[in-house]
Amino acid sequence: MKTISIKTVLTVIAVAFVGLMTLSFTKAVNKGLESKKTDTSTSVYYKTVEIDGLDIFYREAGNPKNPTLLLLHGYPTSSHMFRNLITDLSVRYHVIAPDYPGFGKSEQPPMAEFDYTFHNMSMLMEGLLKKLQVKKYSLYLMDYGAPIGFRIAERNPKQVQALIIQNGNAYDEGLQDFWIPIKKYWNDYTPENGKPLEAFHSPAGLQWQYTHGVQDSLKISPDNWSIDLQHLSRPENNAIQLAMFYDYRTNVPLYPKWQKYLREYQPPTLIVWGKNDYIFPDNGAYPYKRDLKNLEFHLLDTGHFALEEKGNEIATHILNFLAKNNIK
Incomplete structure (x- = not known):
């Protein structure tokens, strides 16, 4: 061998x-x-696109081949409020979170050249969807995002796959004590009645909006109101915010129209509502039960900006809800 x-x-x-x-x-x-x-696939991209002559900033994440979620922010913030949620949702969805003109990183055209109204905001957000060639989408409606999003949904009911409503009002019952000085401004449009409303977007007013009704204010990052102040401190922005307060009166007569849309088209709807919110209390959440058959309803023990304290819980509710309704 x-x-x-x-x-x-x-x-x-x-x-x-x-x-x-x-x-x-x-x-x-x-x-x-x-x-x-x-x-x-879950990276967030920070983009700007021209819509009707205005530079609109938006955050985008997820595969564009997946179903799209349009996240519509509230007052007095921007798409920054969705900074964590957009990453959580983009594992399964294409997510877009824009800033309105005069908010966040979007252009702030002079008031002499642009009417700061909820109608115009909704047309620009709809223009963004068209620019990005999004044919079907779900809407996340929060605060100002509700009247903007309901305008879009009512005009394009067959394109809306689902609604996610977080402290966003469409019923008279939702306009409680917070709205008393604003209604006074609607009824008597004077600088004297507008002046007290400026306190809402002062540093102390901003901090209150983020921390009132939360379980632990020490968990709420002060970066929130610091970042908001960057656009609120621009020249003329105070007047823009007052113009938006005044124009909010145009939403209320549309409530019956939006409720009819809900009854007629029955979009699958998820309510994730901070029940301790003084601005939009849960009085405005319950009436959705009157008009919607496919409704998942969650009241969360937190305040107005519920994502700051209950973000993980809300993301889980959204992913489960959309999967259950075969939006995938």
């Missing part, structure tokens, strides 16, 4: 070892690439 030399045995072992290491390295590289691919 032929004897195998020690040198030959060592050579075979070395070749096998190199092969094994090469295979392990290849698997590691492929795993890294796959991980990078996954990370990329």
Whole structure:
């Protein structure tokens, strides 16, 4: 029998070892690439696009081939309020979160050249959807996002796949004590009646909006109102906010129209509502039960900006709700 030399045995072992290491390295590289691919799909991109001559900033994440969610922010903030939710949802969905003109990173045209109304805001947001060639979408409606989103939904009922409503009003019952000075401004449009409303977007007023009704105010980042102040401190922005307060009166007569839309088209709807909200208390949440058959209803123990304290819970509710309604 032929004897195998020690040198030959060592050579075979070395070749096998190199092969094994090469295979392990290849698997590691492929795993890294796959991980990078996954990370990329949930990365948030910060974009600006021209709509009707205005530069509109928006955040975008997720695969555009997936169903689209349009997240519509409230007063006095911007798409920044969705900074965490957009990542949570983009694992399954294409998510878009724009800033309105005069808010966040979007352009602030002079009031002499642009009417700051809820109608115009809704037309620009609808224009964004068309620009991005989005044919079907679900809407996240919060605060100002509700009258903006309901205008879009009422004009395009067959394009709306679902509604997610977080402290967004469409019923008279939802306009309680907070609205008394604003209604006074509607009924008597004078600088004297507008002046007290400026306190809502003062530093103290902003902090109150984020912290009132929460379980633990120490968990609410002060970056929220600091970032809001960046657009609220622009020249003429105070007048823009008062114009939006005054124009809110145009939403109330449309409530019956929006309620009819809900009854007629029955969009699957998820309510995730901060029940301690003084601005939009849960009085405005319950009436949705009158008009909607496919309604999932959650009152959360937090305040106006519910995402700040209950973001993970809300994201879970949304993902489960959309999956249950086959929006995937």
